[in-house]
Amino acid sequence: MAAIDIGSNAARLLITEVVQEPNGSTRFNKLNLVRVPLRLGFDVFETLTISEKKVDHIVSTLKAYRLLMDVYGVEHFMACATSAMRDASNSNAIIEKVKAETGITISVISGDQEASFIYENHIAENLDKDHSYLYIDVGGGSTELTFFNDNQLIFKESFNIGTIRLLKKQVPDTRWDEMKEFVKNKTKGFKEITCIGSGGNINKVFSLSKKKDGKPLPFELLKDYHKELSSFSVEERMKLYNLREDRADVIVPALSIYVSVMRWSDSKEIYVPKIGLADGLIHILHEKVKGRRAKQ
The missing domain is CATH 3.30.420.150 (Exopolyphosphatase. Domain 2)
Incomplete structure (x- = not known):
């Protein structure tokens, strides 16, 4: 499983192995954590928009993350963006571009959701x-x-x-x-x-x-x-x-x-x-996948 956290300072990719123990408990083993300092907030909090240069950096970063997830054989992943993307006037256009070029769907989450997701740990x-x-x-x-x-x-x-x-x-x-x-x-x-x-x-x-x-x-x-x-x-x-x-x-x-x-x-x-948002996203993703499997 993997989680992508696109923050105002950096974008992180967390790749985790989820192990079901014989006693019924779940163990989360971190396999890799990659951080790229995109620094989107430096654009957004002054101009309310993300520059073309930074948009290219986002796309390149997520292309690299996609390749890493493929190498690790990741089957399930989530990508969320926080404060900078919440405030950026061009976030919808960026989400469409990322989806078209990488196949990754970014969800822009509210501050309230962000607080909830972090607690998921x-x-x-x-x-x-x-x-x-x-x-x-x-x-x-x-x-x-x-x-x-x-x-x-x-x-x-x-x-x-x-x-x-x-x-x-x-x-x-x-x-x-x-x-x-x-x-x-x-x-x-x-x-x-x-x-x-x-x-x-x-x-x-x-x-x-x-x-x-x-x-x-x-x-x-x-x-x-x-x-x-x-x-x-x-x-x-x-x-x-x-x-x-x-x-x-x-x-x-x-x-x-x-x-x-x-x-x-x-x-x-x-x-x-x-721990951080990416860790919380892994827990949420695990619960979602577990729920889907239970329905099958």
Whole structure:
């Protein structure tokens, strides 16, 4: 199975082997994860359209992904696009072009769907029941928040605050205020909140921290990283932390979002299970295929 996630900063292809265990459980083995920094948000959040050059890059990337899926013998796949394609005035034309040239159908999903799909990884279900859990997924164009208490969904919400929008100064103070009020009001009165972070930037910070997998990052450490990384230029970050340019420029605005949401929800730590939208899509696809087989 494969999932393609076309985000505002990068497009990812995740190829996964789904194994049914004798005890009835399902194991998902990641076979390959490919990331291409298309950076669609840099066009869209300024001009509301995706340039011809970027359209060519999308088509070339998806042609390459199609070939990779063929080599791996992928039978089932899903392709979804998020914030940049939601905002682009020419997204329908791009979807038609991609379909004609690659055979891949792209679905542009809403922020609400994006929040739901990320939760499909069910990470919180494996954690203790003494806390409430707030998923924070930070992308180039939007941030998705999903909140659980006693395994019950309390809310899921999408905000047009993302790393590329922040770099492009496209996020007014009123939008920050709206998210702040929402988080403070909607998380009040619940059990102590633990956060679960997804997105390439929090994954990179987790790697830099040298923490063991499964261990959370304390809020204070995240604040320290934000302060430290903010003190360097993009070029210095690339050199000092061995970051690609397309990570070095967005990591600071990403941390500002994680730190803000954690502060507003009074959360002391964040788990980083290294999952994202593509992982959620694999779970959804698996359920769909299982459902089709059951009907046959």
